[in-house]
Amino acid sequence: MSNTRPVLHFIAGKVGAGKTTLARKLALEVPAVLICEDQWIASLGGEVKELRDYVHATTRCRKLMVPHLRDILRVGASVVLDFAGNTPRDRAWVRGIFEAAGADHVLHVLDVPETLCLERLRQRNAERPEGLFWGEVSEALFHEVTKYYVPPTEAEGFRIVRHDVTTNEE
Template identity: 45%
Template sequence: MTDAARLVPAPATLHFFCGKAGAGKSTLAAALAKEEGAVLISEDVWLARLFGDQMHTFDDYIRCSRKLKTVVGPLVADLLASGLNVVMDFQANTRAGRAWFLSVCAQAGAAHVLHHVDVPDAVCLQRIARRNAERPEGSHALSEADFHHIMSFFEPPDEAGLALQLHR
């Protein structure tokens, strides 16, 4: 390696996730952040702390999530631009959602990895039942009907140019 190559650091990487409710995105995000020594930002925790008293419906989640992204997006871009890897435990379950993450990467000149957690519905529903009982910070109780409603918006990743890593 030349001296010049050693002086140019590799770009930071933004890790983000798509997958069904209960697929294991948050568990994977926490493990990945620890493994990579990356900054972990959890949408569920931030939403609960900032807007917990305002979130009662799926529409409330959408509204509050949009507000949160106006603050977190520039923060993440700054972290990435400073060379820190970031793991965003936010859902990227739609093309529009993934475009937002890619815009944050472009703003920071950062690399990205989209982690697609693809597990069967039955596994997701078992995990949701366990999460409903354990209620970790930021979690919301979901019924099977809630699961199917939320998943009606899911768009599997198929965009060209995505650095995609599949987890089963």
Template identity: 45%
Template sequence: MTTLYLLCGKIAAGKSTLAARLAARPATLLISEDHWTSALFAGELKTIEDYVECSARLRAAMGPHVVDILRHGLSVVLDFPANTVEYRRWMRSLADTAGVLHELHYLDIPDAVCRQRLQERNAGRTHQFLVSEAEYDLFSSYFVPPGPAEAFNVFVHTV
């Protein structure tokens, strides 16, 4: 069945790693926000407000494209952070518009683990973006775990 896979979790929780595993399934395409924002907006991303603006622009461009891909029978792993109710509402609208199943993978990873992974990621320069402790705290302050009222098919991942 064609499925839209969504990922929810704090920075360095392992969303992109899980996204790659999900995308290894047959007839499944990975679309990564970090890839597109680093390619299109790297020079513009200096504040959280910049991220919000650039992410909105990318979502506006990608939304109809994702729906078309889903309607053609390919599943999509949307490696965009489904970390707020608003973002998840947008993602859910894609699945609903395309008439496909959805899975929300929630990586419920403790802050201490995320911070350690972030330090390792930054030191190894294995990611498109370096994120400071202060930026981690700022982005994490906006994080909202998925709730039952959102009616997602939720798969919880822990350490």
């Protein structure tokens, strides 16, 4: 067994910023166990059509995942958490997990212009790529969700890696 601590990677970024794409890439590169919130919520059932549906579903999913995530980290496996770390409350939830497990962490922040996020959202809605667990996300829902996005600051005390994305090629 390695002497290095397992790492919990998590991601902050608006809808359409590329959180799931980055999570999949990180899981292969690290390597790490990939845990995708959207996949778990879809498997647990219940339709998500508006923000309050998502809030209910994510609350249920996160309660279920805490002991599972701690156990994975405690046995020495790193994890890429494809759960949005978009608010101080979200990030505090993740902090509780990695601290309880004695793991390290990296918060990946996707700095993507809103216009590019919307372009990607339109493309995703049109193409319905494999691995997409929700139906169409409207621009109205994008704007509603984006109101709650709070970029992390150094004062929160996370090890932050910023990913600046300016084109749809990345």
